[in-house]
Amino acid sequence: MNVDIGAVETANQAFYTAIEDADLDRMTEVWAEDTEAGKVSCVHPGWPLLSGRAEVLRSWALIMANTPYIQFVLTDVSTTVIGDVAILTCAENILTAGDAGDASFAAGKVVATNTFVRTGGGWRLWMHHGSPVLQGEDDDEGEEEATA
Template identity: 80%
Template sequence: MSVDTVAVETVNQAFYTAIEEADLDKMTDIWAVDSEHMRVNCVHPGWPMLTGRAEVLRSWALIMANTPYIQFVLTDVNVTVFGDVAVLTCAENILTAGEAGDDSFAAGKVVASNTFVRTPEGWRLWMYHGSPVLPGNDDDEDEEEPA
């Protein structure tokens, strides 16, 4: 595994840890800074595309403020580095608290593409795109054997 691959995986894990810990300061450090030639983008599952660092960070602040508990178990992690850009794809297996006042939990699965850019400060998240996996659409469970 290359040094860049390890660095990208480390920043990616910090991203999910920041969500789990509702740490907006960590989240702010993880995202790239907008420039004349590059603006960050984020697509939360079921949301329209958010563009620009301020809008993206505001969305994470809202999610963190309204999520009493969340845990991610990442599977199928794959990293590809192209010079100063890296793409990490993964499956987010998510456990969240149930309805307010309820002791239950809810589980879900999202497939994510996290694109990172190399900056003088290290690898930073440039784009996040999460798409929900609907129940019954998991290829691992529904794959049929060839005849």
């Protein structure tokens, strides 16, 4: 495996581990700094575009404070490195707990694009964009019909 690809995938895993552990300090380390050339950005599923490090980190603080449990299983990971920019796409298979005190769990799937930039401190997240994958009970049948 290419050294850069391995380093980007390690940085990507640190991002998801920070979410799972509700570790805002670690999340702060994962994200790049805003620059004169531009600001970091984030699109959570169903949210408007968030622009700027402070706004992005505030959104993660809110999510972490209101999510009692979350686990990510990443599949379909694809990483491309071009110079000092890396783009990683993946499917986030998410298991999350219901409301506090509720013993229920919910599962969902999000397709994500995470763009990283190389900095003096290593690869840092520049942009996260998550898009929900709508699923229904008859998804498998629909896929079979579409390919038939």
